Amino acid sequence: MLKYIEGPEVKLTVNDKIFIDAEFYGSDEKLCGLEPHRLFPISGLNKYISLLDSEGNEVAIIRNIDNLLPESKAALQSALDEYYMIPKITKFIKRYEKFSIWMWTVETDRGVYTFEVRNSLTAIKTLYDGRILIKDGSDNRYEIPDLYKLDKRSIKMMLPDI
Amino acid sequence: MEEIKTFSNKPIPDDIMKTAEKVLGEDKVLFAVVGDLNLDGKYDSSAFIVTKTQAIAIDSKHEGGYKQFAFKDIEKVIVKRMYGNAIIRIKTAEKTETVLRFTYVNADIADAAAIFINNIIDGLDFDEQLLIVKSTYDKQRSFCPKCGRKLASPDAECYNCKGKGKVISKLMKYLLPEKGKLILCIILSIVVTGLSLVPPKITQVMVDDIIPNKDSSGLIKIILFLLGVYVVQYLVSFIRTYFLRIAGDKIIIDLKKDIYAKAQYLPLSYYDKTSTGSVINRVNSDSVILQNFIMRISQEGITQGFLLVGIAVIMLIMNWKLTLLSLLPVPLVVLGGRMFGKKIGPRYRRLWIRSSHISTLLADTIPGVRVIKSFTNEDSIIGKFKAYCDDWFKEDKKASVIASVFPNVMTFLITCGSVIIWLVGGKWIIDPNNNEISIGLLVSFISYTSMFYAPVSFFANISDSYQNALASAEKIFDIIDAEPEHDFAKGSELERMDGKIEFKNVNFAFDRSKKVVDNVSFTINPGDIVGIVGTTGSGKSTLINLLMRFYDDYEGEILIDDVNIKDIDMKYYRNQIGYVQQEPLMFKDTVFNNIAYGTPNAHVEQVIYAADVANAHGFISRLPDSYDTYLGERGIGLSGGEKQRLSIARAVMKNPSILIFDEATAAVDSETEELIQQAIERLIRGRTTLMIAHRLSTLRKANRILVVDKGRIIENGSHDELMALKGKYYKLIQIQSMSQKIREQKESENFE
Numbered sequence: 001m002l003k004y005i006e007g008p009e010v011k012l013t014v015n016d017k018i019f020i021d022a023e024f025y026g027s028d029e030k031l032c033g034l035e036p037h038r039l040f041p042i043s044g045l046n047k048y049i050s051l052l053d054s055e056g057n058e059v060a061i062i063r064n065i066d067n068l069l070p071e072s073k074a075a076l077q078s079a080l081d082e083y084y085m086i087p088k089i090t091k092f093i094k095r096y097e098k099f100s101i102w103m104w105t106v107e108t109d110r111g112v113y114t115f116e117v118r119n120s121l122t123a124i125k126t127l128y129d130g131r132i133l134i135k136d137g138s139d140n141r142y143e144i145p146d147l148y149k150l151d152k153r154s155i156k157m158m159l160p161d162i
Numbered sequence: 163m164e165e166i167k168t169f170s171n172k173p174i175p176d177d178i179m180k181t182a183e184k185v186l187g188e189d190k191v192l193f194a195v196v197g198d199l200n201l202d203g204k205y206d207s208s209a210f211i212v213t214k215t216q217a218i219a220i221d222s223k224h225e226g227g228y229k230q231f232a233f234k235d236i237e238k239v240i241v242k243r244m245y246g247n248a249i250i251r252i253k254t255a256e257k258t259e260t261v262l263r264f265t266y267v268n269a270d271i272a273d274a275a276a277i278f279i280n281n282i283i284d285g286l287d288f289d290e291q292l293l294i295v296k297s298t299y300d301k302q303r304s305f306c307p308k309c310g311r312k313l314a315s316p317d318a319e320c321y322n323c324k325g326k327g328k329v330i331s332k333l334m335k336y337l338l339p340e341k342g343k344l345i346l347c348i349i350l351s352i353v354v355t356g357l358s359l360v361p362p363k364i365t366q367v368m369v370d371d372i373i374p375n376k377d378s379s380g381l382i383k384i385i386l387f388l389l390g391v392y393v394v395q396y397l398v399s400f401i402r403t404y405f406l407r408i409a410g411d412k413i414i415i416d417l418k419k420d421i422y423a424k425a426q427y428l429p430l431s432y433y434d435k436t437s438t439g440s441v442i443n444r445v446n447s448d449s450v451i452l453q454n455f456i457m458r459i460s461q462e463g464i465t466q467g468f469l470l471v472g473i474a475v476i477m478l479i480m481n482w483k484l485t486l487l488s489l490l491p492v493p494l495v496v497l498g499g500r501m502f503g504k505k506i507g508p509r510y511r512r513l514w515i516r517s518s519h520i521s522t523l524l525a526d527t528i529p530g531v532r533v534i535k536s537f538t539n540e541d542s543i544i545g546k547f548k549a550y551c552d553d554w555f556k557e558d559k560k561a562s563v564i565a566s567v568f569p570n571v572m573t574f575l576i577t578c579g580s581v582i583i584w585l586v587g588g589k590w591i592i593d594p595n596n597n598e599i600s601i602g603l604l605v606s607f608i609s610y611t612s613m614f615y616a617p618v619s620f621f622a623n624i625s626d627s628y629q630n631a632l633a634s635a636e637k638i639f640d641i642i643d644a645e646p647e648h649d650f651a652k653g654s655e656l657e658r659m660d661g662k663i664e665f666k667n668v669n670f671a672f673d674r675s676k677k678v679v680d681n682v683s684f685t686i687n688p689g690d691i692v693g694i695v696g697t698t699g700s701g702k703s704t705l706i707n708l709l710m711r712f713y714d715d716y717e718g719e720i721l722i723d724d725v726n727i728k729d730i731d732m733k734y735y736r737n738q739i740g741y742v743q744q745e746p747l748m749f750k751d752t753v754f755n756n757i758a759y760g761t762p763n764a765h766v767e768q769v770i771y772a773a774d775v776a777n778a779h780g781f782i783s784r785l786p787d788s789y790d791t792y793l794g795e796r797g798i799g800l801s802g803g804e805k806q807r808l809s810i811a812r813a814v815m816k817n818p819s820i821l822i823f824d825e826a827t828a829a830v831d832s833e834t835e836e837l838i839q840q841a842i843e844r845l846i847r848g849r850t851t852l853m854i855a856h857r858l859s860t861l862r863k864a865n866r867i868l869v870v871d872k873g874r875i876i877e878n879g880s881h882d883e884l885m886a887l888k889g890k891y892y893k894l895i896q897i898q899s900m901s902q903k904i905r906e907q908k909e910s911e912n913f914e
Contacts, residue, residue: 017260018244041245056872085203085246085265111205113198115267119640121515122435138267139673141246160508162515 003060005051007067012075018083020075022051022060031059036079042133049076086141087113089134092154101137108142115140126162169193169299171271175207178220181228182211189213193278193295195271197221197264199247210250210262212275214288219250219261229261233283239276243269243675250276266674270717273669274298277681294667298717332639333456336413343409344461350402351465357395359472362609364388370602406461414453420642421445427646430712434672439525440518444641447517448634455631463624466617473614480607481599487582488611491575495618498575502568503628509561510633516554518637523547569619576615583611648714649732656730659738659819660688660723661850663709668718670708678704679716680873686866691851693861695894696870702854705870706822709852710739722820740818740845744825746809748800753782754789756808761815772814777841778807803834810841821851827860835860858898867891 011023015033022031031053039048039061046065050058065073087108094105094114102117115136117123125133132144144150147158168191174182175196182191192212200206201223208221217236219229231252238253248269250262264272274295281291337344364384372380425441477485527534527543534543587604590596599607663686670679678701686692694702707713708720711727720727727735737760748756757772758764769789773779781804785791793799800808806826813821823842827835835857842853843863855861867884869877869891877889884891 016258018242018249082203083244085199085244087205087246108205110199110203113205119435121440121518121637121640138265138269139675140265140267160511162512 005060005062007062007064008069010062010068010072012068012072014075014078018079020051020079034059036062036076036083038080038084041084042127049080085110086133086143089142089144089150091151092157095157104136106142115142120161124161132158132162169296170196171268171299172196174209174211178207178209181220182209182218185218185228185230186211186213186216189216192292193271193275193299195250195262195264195268195275197262197268199263199265201260201263203247203263208262208264210272210275212279217252217275217279219252221262224261229259231261233279236279236283238283239279241269241272241276243677245675248272269671269674270301270669271298273677274717277667277669294718301717332642333452333635336416337456339416340409340412343405347402347406347409347461348464350398350405351461352468353398354395354402355465355469355472357391357398358469358613359476359610360391361388362606362613363476365609366600366602366606368602369605370600406457410453410457413456414449417449417452417638418445421449421638424642424644424646428641428644429647429714430707431672431715432644437518437522437525439522440637441641442525443518443521444634444637447521448638451634452631452638455627455635458624458627462620466620470614470617470621473610473617477607477610477614480603480610484583484587484599484607487586488579488614490582491579492618494575495572496621498568498572499621499624502564505564505568506561506630507632509557509564510630511636513554513557513561514633514637516550516557519550520547520554523550572619576619579615580608580611583608647711647732648728651729652731654729654731655734656723656725661819662686662688662721662723663820663850663852664719664721664724665705666719666721668708668716668720670704670713670716672713678873679708682718682873682875684868684875684878686850686852688850689848690866691846691864692853693858693864693867694852694854694870695856695858695861695867695891698856700870701873702870703824704873706741706824706852706854709822710736710741737816738819740813740816740821740849742806742809742813742821742823742826745802746805746812748793748805748808750794751792752789753785753791753793753808756793757811758815759812764815768815769811772811773808775814775841775844776807776811777837778804778811781807801834803838806834806838807841810838810845814845819849821846821849823851823853823855825854825856827855827857858895869894 005022009025011025012020013023015021019033019035022034024030031051033054034051035053037050037052038045039050047063049062049065051060051062053059062068062076065076068076087110089106089108091107092104093107093112094103096103102120103114104117105112105114115138117134118137123135127133130146132147134142134144136142144158147155147162150158170193173196174194178196182194190213192214194212195210197208197210198205200208201221206222208219211218211220215234216230216232217239218231220227221229229252231254235254236252237255240251240253240258242249242251243266247263247265249260249264250272251258251260262272278291278295282288364387367384368381371377372384421444425445474485477488523543523546527547534540583604587599587607590598591601591604665682665684668679668682669677671677680701682705694705696702704713708716709727711732714728722730722735749759754766754769757769757778761768770779773782773789782788782791791799810826826842827838839860846863853861853864861867861881864881866878866880868875869884869889871890877884877887877891879887885895
């Protein structure tokens with residue numbers, strides 16, 4: 001049976017970076033060491049967050065982060081930010097191809113990084129809202145929130161792939 | 163004692179090495195996981211360094227820059243894969259803490275490090291564990307020195323550097339077998355081109371000599387000559403067109419055959435990431451685009467080149483001053499062509515991506531038309547198709563603007579060349595003091611000028627078709643150049659395969675975000691009948707996929723009769739395994755050919771025998787066309803149980819040493835299940851058999867059971883042993899017998 005958490009009835013605190021504890025107001029129920037997972041990590045960042053116990057079983061689903069009390073929201077957000085690492089590309093520094101493998105050096109919100117893109121046709125996806133998702137050869141993810149906000153050179157480098 | 167070499171996935175940064183030396187003192191570093199993130203998730207250098215007795219995690223975010231753990235204090239090392247990054251957590255008696263963070267690039271070696279420490283803590287042999295770590299590092303460090311790409315094995319030849327070159331040189335492979343016809347066509351083209359240069363010259367003779375002198379007999383002669391030229395020109399043209407078509411068709415057929423053949427030998431991991439629609443698109447559409455380009459380059463390119471040189475020479479002989487004037491727009495045309503290529507190239511690539519979306523949707527939905535109809539989803543799928551087509555059209559319109567504007571600008575520039583000739587040549591003729599040219603020469607020169615710009619225009623616009631072909635070629639060579647399944651030991655067959663199966667510390671992940679097989683080790687003896695049970699998604703089928711060598715990129719070893727399966731000829735190896743799937747795939751062919759699928763030249767009685775063993779002979783003989791019954795696509799016309807029995811018959815035909823049943827009775831009713839069970843029991847006698855089953859009743863013949871959970875073997879033993887253990891297997895049996903009882907009770911109530 002699915003158990004939904006609407007928001008104000010729970011107090012969330014960070015347990016250990018990616019883990020949180022959930023304390024329900026008006027009851028003695030306290031769940032510790034829960035791992036929050038986005039059910040829609042691409043299409044809905046703040047909605048439907050599944051809370052898993054140490055065995056990987058779901059104990060509850062938070063319908064919308066925005067409905068949580070501010071401290072709980074901050075705790076959950078911090079755990080999710082730790083768990084999900086999708087660097088946002090802010091600039092293309094270098095892109096070159098050798099034997100069908102592209103090496104991209106990019107500037108991201110987490111620093112400069114170089115990675116390989118093995119098959120641009122399958123590794124690059126443009127979403128309905130214009131975001132571009134990239135999966136590198138090691139299955140790490142990157143995002144370009146809005147290509148047209150990047151500098152002209154970066155746009156030109158990316159255009160043929162989308 | 164032998165000096166132990168330090169393994170590292172990349173050079174340990176100096177500052178990290180200094181910290182390690184300071185902390186470790188004399189303790190020798192065995193291996194290091196050099197990470198690429200700090201604990202805050204920013205790109206940075208970090209490391210997890212392991213010695214014989216301790217591990218240190220070095221990260222700027224640790225207090226003092228490092229954390230040190232003696233093995234004796236560690237309870238467990240855990241690698242936690244998150245989303246786009248992973249962490250190493252160390253559990254001690256006091257707490258569990260995160261000590262290193264890294265991207266998936268380092269996930270495999272971090273796993274190896276964790277397994278190493280955990281196994282050493284558990285008291286396993288140090289040297290053996292270090293060897294396992296070494297093999298993981300060897301795999302990580304197996305890069306081609308030339309191109310830097312990861313190799314399939316440390317000593318493997320780099321597939322990417324082998325026989326690679328530019329697109330044109332790759333295409334030569336397809337041109338060379340047709341060189342005879344193509345050369346003939348080129349010669350014929352030169353003849354046609356040469357003949358096309360004659361009429362303007364005749365015009366000059368007529369204007370300057372025959373018409374002013376009213377030479378009737380000369381006129382007849384020259385007209386007959388002109389007619390003769392035209393007859394020969396078109397006759398040669400006809401022969402050339404015929405041979406050109408034959409050669410072109412042969413090239414495209416060879417190309418399609420190669421793509422298809424290559425597609426058969428690509429590993430499953432390729433298909434996990436590439437849609438079948440896009441592969442079909444490459445075989446059908448891209449090969450045609452490429453063929454057109456090959457013909458354009460190999461034929462028109464050469465003839466237009468000859469035409470260009472021929473006309474230029476004639477024009478220079480006629481009048482060098484006018485020739486130079488007519489060349490004035492050429493630099494602009496060439497520059498424009500290059501600019502055009504740069505603009506249109508990315509557009510064609512985007513167009514290809516959109517066209518691939520359309521074919522992928524087609525390949526996905528047309529075979530699934532029953533599901534679409536049953537969910538009345540026609541409108542939604544039509545809407546999606548329309549959206550894809552509109553998207554393609556939108557991109558095509560953008561490409562069309564460029565593709566329409568540029569050639570017309572070019573043509574305009576070319577026309578300007580003719581205008582200049584008219585202007586200057588006309589002035590020279592009007593000027594009575596200037597005898598530079600005659601009227602006939604001017605008319606003739608104008609004809610040559612317009613002819614001259616045809617090849618110029620051809621070369622200026624070639625980049626359009628080149629860019630289009632390049633987009634297609636890239637996709638075609640993505641398949642042709644893709645790394646095929648590695649048959650490391652071609653020709654190496656075992657004298658006899660007894661069927662001993664051994665998994666040694668096997669780890670596997672489809673992608674690095676989640677491990678599907680986690681440090682699995684077990685041994686199955688020849689003739690054992692082993693049941694593999696576990697919940698859906700526990701990794702049962704993946705174990706079979708690895709055993710079948712559908713995926714090679716795993717850590718650890720899988721041995722058959724003590725030989726690594728990678729050291730056995732792949733074709734021979736797979737031939738020794740009979741594989742019966744949950745949803746057997748039948749091909750559009752006769753029942754007979756479907757049974758004899760893997761056994762060419764099978765004797766009729768062999769097939770009937772196999773069908774009989776599989777309990778299929780009965781229903782086949784009742785079909786009107788019996789063994790000649792032609793099945794529809796994917797076996798349409800047969801029930802699930804019937805297809806399953808044909809698939810068992812297929813396995814009987816192979817007479818395999820090892821049998822694998824992957825949920826063979828999951829999708830059939832109880833009566834059919836009984837028939838299939840009988841067939842299976844007849845087939846498995848004396849053969850090592852692995853049976854994946856949800857219904858535990860189907861494992862009644864199994865003498866051993868492996869219980870898989872989250873990619874690990876959590877229980878291993880006989881039915882009685884596992885029941886006594888009262889673990890996961892016991893629970894599964896309890897649940898199943900309870901639901902069986904309820905079902906039986908309900909059935910009896912209904913019956914009463």
